[in-house]
Amino acid sequence: MARELTEVGVVGLGTMGAGIAEVLARAGLSVTAVDVDDVAVARGREHLAHSTGRAVQRGKLDPADRDAILERIRFSTSLEDLAHTELVVEAVPERLELKCDIFGRLDKICPPDTILATNTSSLSVTEISVATGRPSKVIGMHFFNPAPVMKLVEVVRTVVTEPSVVEDVEALAARLGKVDVTIGDKAGFIANALLFGYLNHAVSMYENHYASREDIDAAMRLGCGLPMGPLALMDLIGIDTAYEILDTMYKQSRNRLHAPTPIIKQMMTAGLLGRKSGRGFYTYADRDSAEVV
Numbered sequence: 001m002a003r004e005l006t007e008v009g010v011v012g013l014g015t016m017g018a019g020i021a022e023v024l025a026r027a028g029l030s031v032t033a034v035d036v037d038d039v040a041v042a043r044g045r046e047h048l049a050h051s052t053g054r055a056v057q058r059g060k061l062d063p064a065d066r067d068a069i070l071e072r073i074r075f076s077t078s079l080e081d082l083a084h085t086e087l088v089v090e091a092v093p094e095r096l097e098l099k100c101d102i103f104g105r106l107d108k109i110c111p112p113d114t115i116l117a118t119n120t121s122s123l124s125v126t127e128i129s130v131a132t133g134r135p136s137k138v139i140g141m142h143f144f145n146p147a148p149v150m151k152l153v154e155v156v157r158t159v160v161t162e163p164s165v166v167e168d169v170e171a172l173a174a175r176l177g178k179v180d181v182t183i184g185d186k187a188g189f190i191a192n193a194l195l196f197g198y199l200n201h202a203v204s205m206y207e208n209h210y211a212s213r214e215d216i217d218a219a220m221r222l223g224c225g226l227p228m229g230p231l232a233l234m235d236l237i238g239i240d241t242a243y244e245i246l247d248t249m250y251k252q253s254r255n256r257l258h259a260p261t262p263i264i265k266q267m268m269t270a271g272l273l274g275r276k277s278g279r280g281f282y283t284y285a286d287r288d289s290a291e292v293v
């Protein structure tokens with residue numbers, strides 16, 4: 001029978017990490033949320049306040065429940081504060097050496113049966129797992145943005161992940177109100193492997209002045225019934241994150257579909273990161289806002 005996890009940790013409080021912390025706390029779990037310094041922690045705290053505040057404003061969440069959710073999240077700048085957790089979800093930027101370093105440190109801090117999960121969207125879970133002395137307890141738990149809204153979790157098992165760990169994480173996904181798909185360790189898993197070729201193609205249409213950003217997005221929203229167009233979705237995902245995912249998938253498969261369109265790297269270098277920096281393909285009213293100005 002699956003373990004009922006109650007004490008969990010999140011490492012990295014960017015858009016995804018803060019969203020994952022919210023999802024875990026909403027399901028009644030006690031969350032320790034860690035980022036590297038006070039500025040990063042404050043940004044994560046603000047993201048959570050904004051997201052839960054919006055739910056209150058829309059009448060979807062009682063203010064007392066919002067307070068209870070936020071009280072279940074303890075913030076810290078120290079990985080040592082994860083020593084009591086049963087599962088940790090890592091959601092730091094998509095850089096293998098950074099993730100391996102964090103997993104190596106978590107391995108020393110957490111009890112031997114703590115499950116170490118990565119929210120990586122394109123890196124090898126297997127490579128991350130061997131940075132620890134417990135590869136059989138390492139798994140992928142890939143959420144989608146916005147994490148509180150999107151129903152899917154991709155559960156990624158490596159060739160050495162223990163079946164009981166897969167079972168525990170699948171059970172947790174169900175408790176979070178998510179639907180899981182369990183797959184093997186291949187760059188992009190299912191959803192990103194299919195999605196990012198399409199997003200990259202849309203960016204290249206824009207870069208080549210084939211169509212305006214509004215027309216590209218309208219075509220996919222109104223012609224194909226998608227909730228948002230590809231350029232608006234790139235801004236939601238984050239231009240830096242999108243670049244890292246494409247680059248990793250391209251390096252692994254050499255599939256030209258995933259060769260990052262040059263403007264993506266240029267935007268990243270110029271700090272046009274999408275919603276989180278206030279400007280990407282579109283300009284936003286404020287950080288984390290969907291409102292285009």
Ligand code: 3HC
Nearest residue numbers: 051054055058060121143144145146148149150227228237
């Ligand atoms: N955080 C929390 N909740 C949010 C949110 C956010 N950032 N954005 C929207 N929501 C909630 C709203 O509060 C609202 O909740 P309610 O229905 O309970 O009131 C609901 O989502 C709908 O929001 P809105 O009415 O403001 O706006 P839309 O109806 O346009 O929906 C959207 C916004 C959910 C973002 C929708 O446009 C959508 O589904 N877009 C596609 C998102 C997508 O494809 N995500 C996957 C990206 S790929 C990925 O994440 C993989 C990774 O590895 C990069």
